[in-house]
Amino acid sequence: MSTASIKVGNKADVHYLLRVADACLILSQRLGEWCGHGPILEEDLALSNMALDLVGQARGLLTRAGQLDGQGHDEDQLAFLRDERQYFNPVLMELPNSASGNSQPGDFALTQLRNFAVATWLQLLWHELQSSSDAEVAAIAAKAVKEARYHQQHAADWVVRLGDGTDESAARMRAALALLWPYFNELFADDAVSAAAAAQGLGPQWSTLQPQWQAQMNEILAEAGLSLPKPSAYVPSGRLGIHSEHMGHLLAEMQYLQRAYPGGKW
Amino acid sequence: MNPQPSSSACGRLEAAWEVLRQIPDPEVPVISLWELGIVRDLRETAGGLEVVLTPTYSGCPATELIQDDVRAALARFGTVEVILQRAPAWTTDWISEAGREKLRAYGIAPPGRVLDSGAQPIRLVHRASLSKLACPRCGSANTEKLSAFGSTACKALYRCLACREPFEYFKPI
Numbered sequence: 235m236s237t238a239s240i241k242v243g244n245k246a247d248v249h250y251l252l253r254v255a256d257a258c259l260i261l262s263q264r265l266g267e268w269c270g271h272g273p274i275l276e277e278d279l280a281l282s283n284m285a286l287d288l289v290g291q292a293r294g295l296l297t298r299a300g301q302l303d304g305q306g307h308d309e310d311q312l313a314f315l316r317d318e319r320q321y322f323n324p325v326l327m328e329l330p331n332s333a334s335g336n337s338q339p340g341d342f343a344l345t346q347l348r349n350f351a352v353a354t355w356l357q358l359l360w361h362e363l364q365s366s367s368d369a370e371v372a373a374i375a376a377k378a379v380k381e382a383r384y385h386q387q388h389a390a391d392w393v394v395r396l397g398d399g400t401d402e403s404a405a406r407m408r409a410a411l412a413l414l415w416p417y418f419n420e421l422f423a424d425d426a427v428s429a430a431a432a433a434q435g436l437g438p439q440w441s442t443l444q445p446q447w448q449a450q451m452n453e454i455l456a457e458a459g460l461s462l463p464k465p466s467a468y469v470p471s472g473r474l475g476i477h478s479e480h481m482g483h484l485l486a487e488m489q490y491l492q493r494a495y496p497g498g499k500w
Numbered sequence: 501m502n503p504q505p506s507s508s509a510c511g512r513l514e515a516a517w518e519v520l521r522q523i524p525d526p527e528v529p530v531i532s533l534w535e536l537g538i539v540r541d542l543r544e545t546a547g548g549l550e551v552v553l554t555p556t557y558s559g560c561p562a563t564e565l566i567q568d569d570v571r572a573a574l575a576r577f578g579t580v581e582v583i584l585q586r587a588p589a590w591t592t593d594w595i596s597e598a599g600r601e602k603l604r605a606y607g608i609a610p611p612g613r614v615l616d617s618g619a620q621p622i623r624l625v626h627r628a629s630l631s632k633l634a635c636p637r638c639g640s641a642n643t644e645k646l647s648a649f650g651s652t653a654c655k656a657l658y659r660c661l662a663c664r665e666p667f668e669y670f671k672p673i
Contacts (some may be wrong), residue, residue, distance in 0.1 A: 276648075280647070285559075286557075286559035287557060287558055289559050290560065369587065370586070372587065373587035374558070376587060376589040377586055377589040380673045381557065381558060381673075387622060390622045450622065454622065
């Protein structure tokens with residue numbers, strides 16, 4: 235493997251799969267930052283375990299996207315050798331673990347709220363992808379949907395516990411909700427890529443997942459005593475490769491080893 | 501769900517099945533890969549054997565180790581190719597009865613049956629409520645969950661309030 239950056243082609247199916255793969259990969263990287271820094275041992279384990287599940291899901295989809303792209307790129311090359319504008323995850327995934335931009339210490343409330351929102355979205359998405367026209371994607375989804383459900387359950391528990399907890403935990407949860415709220419819009423923004431994927435039966439249009447996602451969010455936020463912020467018109471464009479200022483820093487750490495030691499293996 | 505070797509299989513294939521059934525799981529060595537229900541098929545190829553396995557969790561770090569173990573154990577039969585087949589997805593329902601008993605004897609509460617694979621509502625359970633899971637050591641149902649995640653992707657951590665021993669629970673998936 236050389237250190238030269240790689241690019242994927244313009245096929246809609248490849249981009250559609252990379253949007254999901256990169257969402258899993260980048261959130262996994264963020265959750266991995268908690269390893270050794272969790273507030274309690276049990277949650278340190280939980281965040282690392284969820285990061286592992288997510289990176290496993292990403293690996294399957296990256297491999298499949300590489301095959302469909304037809305340039306001979308494997309999961310490792312796609313994970314580590316693309317440049318920032320070639321990653322297609324929603325911006326939500328790359329946001330630091332705290333509003334201050336610091337990963338350590340991360341903000342546990344923000345982390346759990348994002349985990350809940352993303353697991354709810356992924357659980358609905360994987361459920362639909364089980365009937366994908368692509369047999370490999372359907373197989374990945376059948377496995378992943380069970381993992382996402384467990385993640386959702388765990389995060390929901392924390393959102394309620396913190397939102398309906400002490401003054402401090404509730405204030406942190408309110409702040410996290412205010413910060414993350416505008417970024418949720420991107421999960422459901424359709425475009426030509428999702429239209430093409432839906433037309434060929436690869437996966438659903440993003441917007442079709444919104445009603446159920448909103449209903450499940452509303453249920454848990456109500457249980458947590460958190461009121462919904464006003465709708466935001468902001469739609470980030472991470473799925474088009476246009477990221478926040480945080481993405482480059484994240485990639486610098488994530489890609490360091492493969493860039494410094496090309497093709498390095500355990 | 502586990503496949504059986506066909507009756508027409510030659511002695512070599514049967515001998516290979518015999519070896520394959522004995523390979524332990526690297527993270528829970530008390531049960532075999534066969535009892536765990538991840539062995540799908542074993543076929544003869546021109547140069548050796550082809551083994552089909554179903555991975556457990558998407559990110560299970562033992563997956564590569566399991567492939568290496570299978571290759572090493574079957575090396576005397578020639579070139580061994582391990583194929584990971586995701587569909588249908590592995591479920592803990594495929595853990596054999598014998599495997600469940602071995603888990604329990606080892607101190608790991610075996611998974612309950614996965615009843616429904618469809619969408620399930622989010623269940624919020626009060627933390628102080630009892631888990632109803634039987635302690636694998638003393639059998640008491642007076643147990644509580646300590647951690648939803650454990651030492652490996654497939655387990656959660658519990659404790660028995662009767663015998664005071666902590667124990668692991670193989671999560672149903």
